[in-house]
Amino acid sequence: MPSPSASSPPTVDVIGVQEFASIAAGVLALDAIVKAAPVEVLGIRTVTPGKLVVLFTGDVASVDASLAKGREVAQGSLIDELFIPNLHALVIPAIRGEARVESWDALGIIESFSVTASIVAADLAVKQARVELPEIRLAGGMGGKSYVKIMGPIEEVQSAVQAGVEYVQGKGLLCQQVIIPRPHPDIRSYVLSGRQEEGSLWR
Helix, strand or coil: CCCCCCCCCCCEEEEEEEEECCHHHHHHHHHHHHHHCCCEEEEEEEECCCEEEEEEECCHHHHHHHHHHHHHHCCCCEEEEEEEEEEECCHHHHHHCCCCCCCCCEEEEEEECCHHHHHHHHHHHHHHCCCEEEEEEECCCCCCCEEEEEEECHHHHHHHHHHHHHHHHHCCCEEEEEEECCCCHHHHHHHHCCCCCCCCCCC
């Protein structure tokens, strides 16, 4: 199956994620993260059962420094961490709810029991095949779960979903995967409109 051309590599972003077992320790770490380097906080969220997740971006050195500072002040409460210095440029807009997808083709969904696993799955999926990311929904209102929507030609979606699922399944965090070859037009506005249930990044 075709993959993106090596002659025109996609632009990349950087992302750092830290998950804390204590909300208080997580807020302390958040303060240290933004003081350590010029990073942009993409969002924070308390998730079941009483954990705090922090996402941020910036240049490689800044994100790396902020991760180190968050780790240092977390007082043993850090339970998960993610650092992707070459994140595909489609991932952050999908997390923010800013992705605009015009195509209406096959739809794939990867549902995970982890915030970080879905981010990695989305990154692997869009690097594997010529697909778009309508949305990455993280944690809020789902008991700590998350999911990724993938859209494109059926063969590309199959390849992208397989790449993401292999990672999530390997971590023992796969909840469900589906591929809809020809989704009904009546669900388009719910899948692609970017509607926000609560009007914010973290629903």
